[in-house]
Amino acid sequence: MTDEKIEYIQWYPGHMAKANREIKEKLKLINVVIEVVDARLPLSSKNPEINQYTWNKQHILLLNKADLADPEVSQDWIDWFKKNTDIQQIMLYDAFDRRQKTELVKNIQTLNVKNKAQIKCLVCGIPNVGKSTVINSLIGKKKTQVGNKPGVTKGQQWLSTPENLMLLDTPGILWPKFEDPAVGLHLAWLGSIKDTLYEKENIAADLLKYLVAYYPDELEAIYKISVVDRNLPEIFDAIAKSRGLLIKGGEYDYTRTSVLILNDFKNGRIGRITLERP
Numbered sequence: 368m369t370d371e372k373i374e375y376i377q378w379y380p381g382h383m384a385k386a387n388r389e390i391k392e393k394l395k396l397i398n399v400v401i402e403v404v405d406a407r408l409p410l411s412s413k414n415p416e417i418n419q420y421t422w423n424k425q426h427i428l429l430l431n432k433a434d435l436a437d438p439e440v441s442q443d444w445i446d447w448f449k450k451n452t453d454i455q456q457i458m459l460y461d462a463f464d465r466r467q468k469t470e471l472v473k474n475i476q477t478l479n480v481k482n483k484a485q486i487k488c489l490v491c492g493i494p495n496v497g498k499s500t501v502i503n504s505l506i507g508k509k510k511t512q513v514g515n516k517p518g519v520t521k522g523q524q525w526l527s528t529p530e531n532l533m534l535l536d537t538p539g540i541l542w543p544k545f546e547d548p549a550v551g552l553h554l555a556w557l558g559s560i561k562d563t564l565y566e567k568e569n570i571a572a573d574l575l576k577y578l579v580a581y582y583p584d585e586l587e588a589i590y591k592i593s594v595v596d597r598n599l600p601e602i603f604d605a606i607a608k609s610r611g612l613l614i615k616g617g618e619y620d621y622t623r624t625s626v627l628i629l630n631d632f633k634n635g636r637i638g639r640i641t642l643e644r645p
């Protein structure tokens with residue numbers, strides 16, 4: 368697929384424009400914006416339009432799914448965000464880690480907010496970064512619906528924590544135009560846009576290219592292949608062969624191989640991987 372074709376794909380559906388409008392209507396009530404991004408792609412998964420919500424609010428940035436990201440690169444990102452933004456709190460976050468939940472609550476309570484008795488937080492970000500999971504972790508109950516695909520949360524919902532923090536769960540929203548067409552592919556790796564928008568083979572080939580460059584040992588270990596002196600199509604073939612993914616006639620099944628690589632990445636099976644560097 369050419370870059371030109373990627374750019375014209377319709378990935379900003381009407382319901383996101385609506386979700387964006389509904390957030391804007393609530394902004395007057397909000398004290399704190401908790402912006403959630405994916406630690407594996409902290410910049411590509413950061414919706415630039417969220418700056419419109421945060422300019423007069425306290426702002427917390429969560430690099431969520433830190434358990435799936437490369438710890439060394441995550442630290443580089445934390446340093447980068449501290450240096451290059453004026454966001455009040457920046458945290459590497461794993462929504463399933465109880466200690467971090469306690470730390471996040473403390474961080475929210477120390478922010479400069481008038482009515483500390485009931486702090487109102489907007490939880491926002493692109494689809495599938497873990498907004499609803501973060502909320503469940505804070506309230507200590509599975510009250511919001513979660514799932515590893517985009518668009519699980521369909522409407523807004525207020526929830527309160529035992530500490531009396533009010534949290535507004537919102538549907539994931541993207542922005543209308545990706546300046547860099549590659550961002551669309553990256554978001555498909557994360558499951559933040561429907562992977563049916565792109566050819567699976569293209570998304571997987573792009574991901575594999577990055578993995579070969581930065582995480583060759585992890586690739587070799589999971590697929591029991593060698594990547595040394597092999598080009599991308601040869602590595603694709605090697606993975607298909609190693610997993611016995613063939614179609615009739617003994618040809619390699621590229622679609623199933625692509626789905627395998629994408630799912631292994633999405634579920635953290637390849638290892639702790641970060642797909643962009645500061």
Ligand SMILES: Nc1nc2c(ncn2[C@@H]2O[C@H](COP(=O)(O)OP(=O)(O)OP(=O)(O)O)[C@@H](O)[C@H]2O)c(=O)[nH]1
Binds near residue numbers: 431495500515517520
């Ligand atoms: N490993 C890991 N998985 C996480 C974490 N947080 C969320 N997830 C998983 O990510 C997937 C998406 O989580 P959701 O909470 O539904 O994401 P969301 O941002 O609310 O998604 P939408 O409502 O579709 O916009 C689920 O499969 C979660 O279990 C985390 O910190 N670590």
Ligand SMILES: [Mg+2]
Binds near residue numbers: 498500512520538539
């Ligand atoms: Mg959700």
